[in-house]
Amino acid sequence: MSGDALLQVRGLHAQYGPTRVLHGMDFDIRRGGITTILGANGAGKTTTLRAICAMVRTSGEIVFDGERIEGLATENIVRKGIAHVPDGRGTFLNLSTEENLKIGAYTRKDRDQVAADFERLYGYFPRLRERRRQQAGTLSGGEQQMLAVSRALMLRPKLLLLDEPSFGLAPLIVRELFDILAEINRKEGTSILLVEQNANLALNLADQAYLLETGRVVISGPAEDIRNDEAVRRSYLGY
Numbered sequence: 389m390s391g392d393a394l395l396q397v398r399g400l401h402a403q404y405g406p407t408r409v410l411h412g413m414d415f416d417i418r419r420g421g422i423t424t425i426l427g428a429n430g431a432g433k434t435t436t437l438r439a440i441c442a443m444v445r446t447s448g449e450i451v452f453d454g455e456r457i458e459g460l461a462t463e464n465i466v467r468k469g470i471a472h473v474p475d476g477r478g479t480f481l482n483l484s485t486e487e488n489l490k491i492g493a494y495t496r497k498d499r500d501q502v503a504a505d506f507e508r509l510y511g512y513f514p515r516l517r518e519r520r521r522q523q524a525g526t527l528s529g530g531e532q533q534m535l536a537v538s539r540a541l542m543l544r545p546k547l548l549l550l551d552e553p554s555f556g557l558a559p560l561i562v563r564e565l566f567d568i569l570a571e572i573n574r575k576e577g578t579s580i581l582l583v584e585q586n587a588n589l590a591l592n593l594a595d596q597a598y599l600l601e602t603g604r605v606v607i608s609g610p611a612e613d614i615r616n617d618e619a620v621r622r623s624y625l626g627y
């Protein structure tokens with residue numbers, strides 16, 4: 389895997405104050421691929437994404453696109469090409485859809501390209517074009533999640549980190565969102581790291597998967613193999 393890995397994580401530990409949450413995780417994200425980290429409530433999925441972005445105290449080695457990034461400030465990690473869509477989405481609710489997208493482009497200097505990117509994203513998410521002048525707080529949950537993803541994509545990231553994008557959304561909206569994520573991955577080559585409690589959903593989208601239990605990777609491999617793993621099926625897929 390290392391040859392075409394966009395992100396390589398080795399011996400990742402993370403803690404909140406004295407509470408250790410990740411205990412030496414190793415994982416890779418393939419360039420152009422979709423990787424998912426599955427796990428029960430409290431397994432450490434959110435913390436893994438926060439650790440990549442230097443938002444929690446960590447130790448271990450994180451190599452992104454051939455460069456060590458652990459120890460960099462969050463802002464510089466973003467500039468390297470990692471965009472994070474946190475749980476809770478981080479949308480500015482009293483700003484309009486388009487103002488939120490503009491904020492997403494804050495690290496970019498290519499102003500004319502930014503304008504073209506609004507159109508590119510509205511192409512993927514036509515509902516956002518309809519709601520471009522509307523206050524983000526008045527959008528539906530699904531539209532807000534689409535806005536959060538679009539805002540992250542305004543950075544033109546190489547890697548998109550998604551924290552439970554399906555949370556609280558109706559199944560039909562989730563399907564629409566996940567279809568668009570697959571399309572963006574295919575057309576733009578954006579690599580995706582998805583953390584999800586909904587294992588069925590995540591394994592349908594991803595090509596590689598890791599199962600996390602109390603801060604340790606216990607199973608990893610192609611999504612197809614993980615889906616067929618007896619223990620995963622029993623505990624996480626419900627059949």
Ligand code: ATP
Nearest residue numbers: 404407409427428429430431432433434435436585
């Ligand atoms: P969930 O799906 O519930 O978000 P998760 O797999 O994303 O679960 P994390 O949110 O990473 O898990 O939490 C892992 C552990 O770290 C949990 O035991 C949680 O209580 C603890 N934890 C998370 N955030 C903090 C914090 N800010 N301070 C202290 N402990 C925390």
